[in-house]
Amino acid sequence: MRCGQPIWGGVAMEIGSRLRVARKQKGLSVRKLGEIVGVSGVAVSKYERDLDMPSSGVLMRLCQALDLSLERLFRSTAVVLSEPAYRKRSDLAVKECKAIMTAVQDKAERYSEAEELAQRHEKLKLPVLSISDAADVEDAAKRLRSDWHLGHDAIPSMVALLEDHEIQVIELTAHDHFDACALESDGRPFVVVRTGAPVDRVRFTLAHELAHLVLQHPSGKVPEGLANRFAGAFLVPADTAMRELGEHRDHLSKVELQLLKAKYGLSMSGWIHRAADLKIITPAENVRWQKLRNLEGWRTEEPPCGLTPETPQRMERMVMRAYAEGEVTGMRAAELLGWSLEKVLGNGEGHADLLVAEPGH
Secondary structure, three states, rough: OOOOOOOOOOOOOOHHHHHHHHHHHHHOHHHHHHHHHOOHHHHHHHHHHHOOOHHHHHHHHHHHHHOOOHEEEOOOOOOOOOOOOEEOOOOOOOOHHHHHHHHHHHHHHHHHHHHHHHOOOOOOOOOOOOOHHHHHHHHHHHHHHOOOOOOOOOOHHHOOOHOOOOHHHHHHEOOOOOOEEEEOOOOOEEEHHHOOOHHHHHHHHHHHHEEEEEEEEHHHHHHHHHHHHHHHHHOOOHHHHHHHHHOEEEEEEEEHHHHHHHOOOOOHHHHHHHHHOOOOEEEHOOOOOOOHHHHOOOOOOOEEEEEEEEOOOOHHHHHHHHOOOOOOHHHHHHHHHOOHHHHHHOOOOOOOOHHHOOOOO
């Protein structure tokens, strides 16, 4: 689904947008930032909307207050993102979508810089799997699992799997009506997920977005229903589902579904859909469970089962490797990762000699 009119069109991020993103990351209001740098909140608002340009003195104070270097503030945008495809609830406002995409642009730029530091410039090559119906989707999921040597068991981490195959995963603090979005930059896919979302939802969302990256449908766009079918089949292949549930069941138990959720990282609701798709359960049993889901409130939150959170780490590894090798200063590493300088130094095995003040600090 789309959110309002496209806000990209290849236009580079303006200085005001970078100031706004940095301010929000610091948790500062427009008025509070104005007090810190000695200007009015109205002035800060104009800077952020690119209606006015701060003087050099104010600019230096803004950078200092926001831990933002002049180089980063003024550099040309290296990343041009495609219009995003969202997984969101219908009541996510256009204003919220734009705020999310501004933050995504900032994160994507940092990611691109990290890849430059790591000298990762190769173009991603993903398979193209032609599908037209649910049977094709099941085969496509099975083929991709085979190509990626995943076997038939649970995938330990969907985040790590995508990162291992050069798909950038970005975590973003956003409104809880936002689940994820997928977009591209120079042929490289980005998948953005919401920080704090339930682990099973993140895993399913990543598998769903993977469907949009690898599947090819005659209509030119993979229907959401088939993308969901792929996600379920990728997380739990048909033969695995039948091994765990049996080929035919009259009833499923709640405890059984909880245990399977913990083992495979697919939600209880996902297991019910999987069982229905594969005709393991009857339509009547599926309807019974859908009613129970509504009564139990599982559409919003399922019973916890202790799944381990999955967090993107590829960018951190690239930046900290560059820092350890002396290719980037501590301040630069902190800026790219959005960390405090103390955190970088604490994770850099004592490379304090690499801490060199950069212009604008």
